Amino acid sequence: MKHLSIIFLLILSGIACAGVEFRQFANPEQQEAYETLTSELRCLVCQNQTIADSNAELAADLRRQVYEMLQQGKSKQDIAQFMTDRYGDFVLYNPPFKLKTGLLWMGPVVFLLIGLIAVFLFARRKKTASVLHSNTGNENAEKLAKIRNLLEKGDQS
Amino acid sequence: MLKYILPLILFIVLAVFLALGLNLHPSEIPSPLINKPAPEFSASKLQAPEEKLTPADLKGKVWLFNVWASWCVSCRSEHPVLNQLAQAKAAVIVGLNYKDEPEAALGWLAQLGNPYDVSIMDQDGRIGIDWGVYGVPETFVIDKQGVVRYKHTGPVTPEDVQQVFLPLIAKLQAEN
Numbered sequence: 001m002k003h004l005s006i007i008f009l010l011i012l013s014g015i016a017c018a019g020v021e022f023r024q025f026a027n028p029e030q031q032e033a034y035e036t037l038t039s040e041l042r043c044l045v046c047q048n049q050t051i052a053d054s055n056a057e058l059a060a061d062l063r064r065q066v067y068e069m070l071q072q073g074k075s076k077q078d079i080a081q082f083m084t085d086r087y088g089d090f091v092l093y094n095p096p097f098k099l100k101t102g103l104l105w106m107g108p109v110v111f112l113l114i115g116l117i118a119v120f121l122f123a124r125r126k127k128t129a130s131v132l133h134s135n136t137g138n139e140n141a142e143k144l145a146k147i148r149n150l151l152e153k154g155d156q157s
Numbered sequence: 158m159l160k161y162i163l164p165l166i167l168f169i170v171l172a173v174f175l176a177l178g179l180n181l182h183p184s185e186i187p188s189p190l191i192n193k194p195a196p197e198f199s200a201s202k203l204q205a206p207e208e209k210l211t212p213a214d215l216k217g218k219v220w221l222f223n224v225w226a227s228w229c230v231s232c233r234s235e236h237p238v239l240n241q242l243a244q245a246k247a248a249v250i251v252g253l254n255y256k257d258e259p260e261a262a263l264g265w266l267a268q269l270g271n272p273y274d275v276s277i278m279d280q281d282g283r284i285g286i287d288w289g290v291y292g293v294p295e296t297f298v299i300d301k302q303g304v305v306r307y308k309h310t311g312p313v314t315p316e317d318v319q320q321v322f323l324p325l326i327a328k329l330q331a332e333n
Contacts, residue, residue, distance in 0.1 A: 044186060044291035057256065058291055061282045086196075086289040088189040 021060075023067055030070050037066050037079055040093050050093060188289055188308040195222075195299050196287040200277035203254050203262055210251070210277050212303055219329045220249040221322075222297040223273070223313075224285065226257040227265040229293040235312035236269050242318055243272035247326045248298075252276035255285050255293055298322070300329045 025031040038052035043059040051059040051066075062083070069079050080092065089095045097105050190196070195212045202208045223239060225232045243250055252273035254262045259278060266276070279285055288297070298307040307325055309317060 047183065057282070061286060065283075065286055085189060086286060087291065088186060088289075090186050 021063065025070075033076050034067060034070055037070075037076060038063055040080075041066070041083055042091050042093055044087060044091065184292070185310045186291065188305070190289055190297075190305045191308060193305055195297075195303050195305050196284075198277070198279075198284045198287065200253075200279060200284060203252070203259060203266075203276040203278050206259070206278070210275060212299070215249060215251070215299070216303055217301050218249050219247075219301055219326055220251055220299050221326075222251050222253060222288075222299060224253045224255050224288070224290050224293050224295040226255045226293050227261040228257065229255075231312040232294045233269070235294050236272070238313050238315055238318060239272035240270045241315070242313075242322065243274075245323070247323060248330070249274045253284060253288075253290075254278050255290060256280060256282045296322075298325055298329070301332060 023031075023034065025034065035052070039050045041051045041062060043049045043051045043054035043056055043062070045056040045058050046054050049056075049059070051062045053059075065082075066079055069082065074082075083091045089098075089101065095101045095104065197212060199209050199211045202210055221242075225235075239250065250273050252275070254276050256279065258280075262276070262278075266273075277284075282290075288295075292310060294312055296309040296313055297305055300306050306329060307321070309321070313322065
């Protein structure tokens with residue numbers, strides 16, 4: 001068991017080391033800015049990865065670009081703007097709320113509403129159905145009583 | 158009645174969304190550069206590294222900016238199309254040799270023919286970033302004022318040339 005977990009950890013460390021680039025930062029804020037930016041920018045080649053995650057060459061180039069701009073003292077906003085000027089809003093994993101991205105932002109809310117309405121309608125129908133069901137139960141009881149009555153009468157005759 | 162209509166409506170909505178989804182090209186990202194001035198560069202020419210080319214040198218001309226590389230597979234299928242387009246002499250064709258080795262690039266042109274009036278080198282991909290390049294080949298059309306008017310992502314096909322590029326170039330040539 002112990003050996004297994006050591007092997008497992010070694011494999012994990014291998015994954016963690018893959019694609020590590022050595023970057024030196026002037027201060028922790030800058031490093032934090034680098035980490036946030038690279039995890040918020042999309043790699044355009046492998047579209048479902050951030051440039052921090054991707055090993056594509058373009059992602060490496062964009063990481064370099066982010067790093068260099070931070071070294072030049074550019075702010076996070078400046079860098080995000082630089083990227084959108086070149087690649088469009090698509091490069092941002094957190095796109096701004098605009099007319100064009102409205103559906104993207106409002107979509108989940110719309111679907112949630114549709115879901116709630118559906119649940120509400122379904123629940124109401126179920127309720128009316130169960131009322132009906134209990135009615136039939138009463139009818140059955142009446143019928144049963146009638147049958148019992150008939151049977152008892154039959155016994156007497 | 159509603160019991161039958163509701164699933165039908167749901168089915169139609171779903172079918173419409175799926176059909177639209179099938180016809181989308183999510184890998185083609187619209188360029189924010191359209192109708193903006195061509196991004197600046199000053200790059201060494203592939204055939205003459207001591208000479209530089211800038212977009213200002215091309216002012217007054219309609220030019221195509223084709224991003225290519227000798228390592229790029231779809232560039233190979235695009236190449237004969239560009240050779241043909243070059244023969245039509247409709248516009249100046251500038252090549253951006255993207256993240257490539259000059260020797261490999263020169264070898265490629267010697268072997269397959271050179272459709273470019275001039276090719277410039279972008280070995281570290283910085284010009285590519287300024288132009289929003291994310292997949293090679295890409296082709297931009299720039300007008301006489303130096304404004305980007307069109308971007309094509311992926312290999313240019315003969316149909317694209319006939320239906321898009323030549324009409325657009327003719328239109329831009331007629332502008333001042």
